[in-house]
Amino acid sequence: MQVGSRRASEWTIHGERVVDDTRRAALSIADVELPTGVRFEQYVLRVPTAAMVIVVDDAERVLMMWRHRFILDRWVWELPGGYIDSDEDPAVCAAREVEEETGWRPRTLEPLVTFQPMVGTVDQTNLVYLGRGADHIGTAPDVNEAERVEWIPLDDIERRMRLGEIVGAGSVAGLLAILLLRAQGKL
Template sequence: MSEGKILKREPAFQGKVIDVAVETVELPDGSQVDLEMVRHPGGAAAVALDDQDRVCLLRQYRHASGGWLWELPAGRIDPGETPFATAQRELLEEAGLQAEDWTELGVMHSSPGIFTEVIHLWFARGLTSVPVEHEHGEVIEVHWMPLVQALDWCNDGNITDSKTLAGLYRAGALIRNRLEILSEDPGC
């Protein structure tokens, strides 16, 4: 089967961040369907871990979710910006941190049935504190907690944000894999 293609696009709304339209799409099986699509430039998030294995989490007010959420430092990719540069910028602006060591943790699709948004996840170590530069309209508290506790919060429902769940689980798996490799190396 071939990939789907857009046959017709009827714009409904153009905002600062999103573009909403009804798209008539030919699916890979040849059938046609009208889909309401929200186009988004994508984003990036950083799992920042300090030398005491504490992760930086933001407690952020989100009107759309009806209150406060626990999240990783993250944000929208600006025009001309790479996902990596976005992760670096958002870690700086939201958490007041710079990192020396970065490892890519892959991507995630936030809601692929309707949104085109792809979020790039990064693991950051070698942290240095710098002044926080929250944007207008951001209500954020910066918190540090043991990664083990954050993973427990993922499992018990205290953390519900999808990018944060994916980022923390992937960072936890990366650390476990590195520890297994070290424990198997007879030279360690």
């Protein structure tokens, strides 16, 4: 059902005020109204677009980083990636992040999946690329990024997710997409 140019279930935004604005995130509070007339304030976090890469080798292993995430206070496996600069090509960013964080250079990159991690609160596009093969470029991984870098067998990914070793939205979304491709015989 349409009401004017709006759908009957669409929320109305009456305004948004910025609480904090930094280079990497803007926090605001939006004044919103539900279709039923209920009005409330909703926190909104606007974050730059990020790119990450799933690098898969010929042995069907994926390049991952073991790192501590202070917000969760946990050690987890993650894919390499980072924020895209405003004038940067997303694929160039993705390849650069893999090199800086792992010491490996992906041989190829192709778009795999795009997603928003928390559509009710966070506005951030995440671009996940598939890299097929990689060359070790001899540089040590950035100690600020990861304690260690390893090639994890794809056959072990589901188990590590169940154990809570892989929890980040980007890593989970990308790895599930890879597992689906493999199940379809397209990897």
